[in-house]
Amino acid sequence: MEVMITGWALQSYLDLKHGHAFADREYQTTLRPDAERLKVFPDDPKFKVRGFWGPATKGNGVNVTDGYKMKWDSVGPGRNELRLCVAIIGSKALLCRAYIKKGKNDLRECLNLERHITLIRQGRHIDRGRI
């Protein structure tokens, strides 16, 4: 599977790095290698681990169509719950926004992902490269 970095993903990376949400070493040893597992989606066994991978839900059990979340707990000095939103469309995995889960922002971020997927389907997104 082709793994595309969208403009939203790059912005999130810069913002999370700025906020010291993760250490460089964690990024290199855990976060990026986990994102690279998408190249063989869904064959990597880690995609069967519910605490690592699951559908993005809008609440009331309604899933965002083609929207998923990659999850890490206890990341960075703040032991953050980090989430990476991913759109799986055809043979492409598109990395979208990443965020630290806190308070009630999960639902907001799922709505943001849903809007991003609408734009992706229209071809209206920025391609920042592949991993």
Add this chain to the structure above:
Amino acid sequence: MKNPQKKVETRDDRIMVVMNEMSHSGLPNSFVLDAGNLARQDNSIFGLMELWAAESDMEERAEIVADLQDHIDDDRDLPRDGTTTEVPKISFSNLGAVAGDIENFKAKLKDIIDRQGGPVAVAKMIGMPQPSLSRLLNSGSMPRRSTLYKIAKALNLSVTDLAGEWVR
């Protein structure tokens, strides 16, 4: 028995109600109009507006406003002809340096904005919700070229005064 007088609230009615609430809360009219127009076309935006209306935590409300402004800007900036926007790629090894450049640029921008009365005053001048300007100044992400133009115009600065290498 159903009350024949009771009018069913349509989605458009609901959008108008939330737009009114947003106006009364002091958000710029241009933002409220743009958010309402986008919500009429897109359920996710409507969902974000409903989330804003139901939210009592002011910090989370500010985040929703900043997200809505981002979606409004995306809708304006991304081409509608179905061609994905390709931009020069940044190699992974350069990302750290890029992040540093953006931080330096934002420190300079913050200084300019502080000298003009601070984010609240400048947000008002450019007709942007204050949470969006605060996110621009305090986050590590690249600023939008269109926002920098707006700031330059409102503050009567030359575009080159606010030129940054890493804009989107």
